[in-house]
Amino acid sequence: MLAVLTKKERDWVESVIKDEEIVKYMENGRDFIDDDDIWERLQRNTKPDKNRIRDIIQKSLEIQTLEPDETASLLNIEDPDTWHEIFQVAKEIKRKVYDNRIVTFAPLYCGDLCVNNCLYCGFRRENVVIKRRRLGLDEIRKEAEVLAGEIGHKRLIVVYGEHPSTDAGYIADTIRTIYDVKVKTKNGYGQIRRVNVNIAPMSVDDLRLLRDVGIGTYQVFQETYHHGTYKRLHPEGTLKSHYQWRLYCHHRALEAGVDDVAIGALFGLYDWRFEVMGLLYHARDLERQFGIGPHTISFPRLEPAANTPFIQATNYRVSDEDFKKIIAVIRLSVPYTGMILTAREPASIRREVLPIGITQTDASTKIGIGAYSDRYTDQEEDRQQFLLGDTRSLDEVIRELAQMGYITSFCTAGYRCGRTGDRIMTLLRTGREAVFCKLNAVLTFREWLDDFASPETKAAGEQVLKKEIEEIKDKLPQNVYEKLLEYYRRIEDGERDLYF
Amino acid sequence: MKNCLSITGELRMARETSTSELFERFNVVAKEIKDEHNAHLWLIEVFGKRHSYVAGCKEDSFLPPEVIYINKRFAVVSSDWDRIPLEKKEEVFSLVRDFCN
Numbered sequence: 069m070l071a072v073l074t075k076k077e078r079d080w081v082e083s084v085i086k087d088e089e090i091v092k093y094m095e096n097g098r099d100f101i102d103d104d105d106i107w108e109r110l111q112r113n114t115k116p117d118k119n120r121i122r123d124i125i126q127k128s129l130e131i132q133t134l135e136p137d138e139t140a141s142l143l144n145i146e147d148p149d150t151w152h153e154i155f156q157v158a159k160e161i162k163r164k165v166y167d168n169r170i171v172t173f174a175p176l177y178c179g180d181l182c183v184n185n186c187l188y189c190g191f192r193r194e195n196v197v198i199k200r201r202r203l204g205l206d207e208i209r210k211e212a213e214v215l216a217g218e219i220g221h222k223r224l225i226v227v228y229g230e231h232p233s234t235d236a237g238y239i240a241d242t243i244r245t246i247y248d249v250k251v252k253t254k255n256g257y258g259q260i261r262r263v264n265v266n267i268a269p270m271s272v273d274d275l276r277l278l279r280d281v282g283i284g285t286y287q288v289f290q291e292t293y294h295h296g297t298y299k300r301l302h303p304e305g306t307l308k309s310h311y312q313w314r315l316y317c318h319h320r321a322l323e324a325g326v327d328d329v330a331i332g333a334l335f336g337l338y339d340w341r342f343e344v345m346g347l348l349y350h351a352r353d354l355e356r357q358f359g360i361g362p363h364t365i366s367f368p369r370l371e372p373a374a375n376t377p378f379i380q381a382t383n384y385r386v387s388d389e390d391f392k393k394i395i396a397v398i399r400l401s402v403p404y405t406g407m408i409l410t411a412r413e414p415a416s417i418r419r420e421v422l423p424i425g426i427t428q429t430d431a432s433t434k435i436g437i438g439a440y441s442d443r444y445t446d447q448e449e450d451r452q453q454f455l456l457g458d459t460r461s462l463d464e465v466i467r468e469l470a471q472m473g474y475i476t477s478f479c480t481a482g483y484r485c486g487r488t489g490d491r492i493m494t495l496l497r498t499g500r501e502a503v504f505c506k507l508n509a510v511l512t513f514r515e516w517l518d519d520f521a522s523p524e525t526k527a528a529g530e531q532v533l534k535k536e537i538e539e540i541k542d543k544l545p546q547n548v549y550e551k552l553l554e555y556y557r558r559i560e561d562g563e564r565d566l567y568f
Numbered sequence: 569m570k571n572c573l574s575i576t577g578e579l580r581m582a583r584e585t586s587t588s589e590l591f592e593r594f595n596v597v598a599k600e601i602k603d604e605h606n607a608h609l610w611l612i613e614v615f616g617k618r619h620s621y622v623a624g625c626k627e628d629s630f631l632p633p634e635v636i637y638i639n640k641r642f643a644v645v646s647s648d649w650d651r652i653p654l655e656k657k658e659e660v661f662s663l664v665r666d667f668c669n
Contacts, residue, residue, distance in 0.1 A: 280615050282616020486620060551632070
């Protein structure tokens, strides 16, 4: 790939952004992030008294989105005992909304060609040490066969660079290819049942194309919500330098009928308290304009990448202690949302922060292009966007989760049953979704244990299943319990993909 | 002379207007069925594996509902099919089928 854009790339870049698909969502020509206002709120809510914190906690426990001043107060807590209380509440909220299930997924990188030049990214255009590649559909199929047939994943997040060779048409083709994969397993068959995408901002028309092939969640991170920092890190003239085109991409997705959208910030680019406020404002604007908040929020920390000195030079590195606070404050601020912790983080951190609000995590993760079917085991800087902190297998992670009392869920039922958008918002706020989560976690965990588990993991998993089924028997109506048992037996007999 | 983009835009607008009509009419029938037969019935639009609720009275019962596919684009869903009279079911299916033809 050349450091300078080719004519074809330049023409494509010029055709992407549509101003009319930005301004329609803005108010008086302004976007919803007011940098000065955020800083003022952070400054005027310092030293919050205990009664105010108690009131905020109560509101979070009622699964209501917080006001900016309330989140600012939480971010300003200094007392360690109060932080301890916040961590406990975060844990309680997660249980209330999602119960004790953790959904697992895997990333699948389909290409690393990119027209952008973001200072912090290993895949930036001018980074000559990266080997550039775009997977063909046969290669995609092979990747999906390993993921679905050997590891046992049912849910992917598919990742693409922003480039004409990985445009909406290519993305749609890859998704169809992945959904078509069906692999015989020990007791049944493996299939990818939900393909989420992490892709660049798109027009409404392109998003409709992706909706039509049945994408799960549309995930785009703003990276940093701070306008000045965004401008500095995304060089002028690049496609990604347009702050508002990115900021309103979820609005366009909702307009296009993709009603599961995911937001995130890359922590380490700017002040972490500011970024948490940015995420809250983002969630609130989606709620205000569409009645639908983010399906998930992500909070990745900057990790080392090949030939990317910015990462070592940043002044905004987030400590482990602050990382825990970020997770807890997001959990309290947007209590209904799913929260994703990835294998960027080392196992020890994942173990520590998982209980305070995480709902999804990845495992057996490989982020090199074509890495699953290549079966390489080491990390290779020149084919990865960044370096992973945790390369454990799905089997190991599931065993650890089981030992911690969590049930791993491969559930993908929600978006196949119309439980999306504003409907799932209601179910999450009322705690009803937690019931669906538990039922589907039991069924999909049964499938995975029968098809893929090592003997040790199977033993740990059986104990969790026994406890979960007992709990369902005690708490849910008899007819629901009986239906669960019927499905459970059918799965044991080799049927797959039964769900509530 | 209109360019291709504006023709596509007009076609989409026309399609969306008629889809709204279908949803409105479906809402009326679903409400009648709910009132008269105490049965929930809703319409979903099928996008690959994604099934999006688009109209009708949806009930998020813990028991899995039964999905009846009308065509590649739409399906009608209920947990209470046994409470809906045959002629009413046919009226609903025809409504969706006629819209698609």
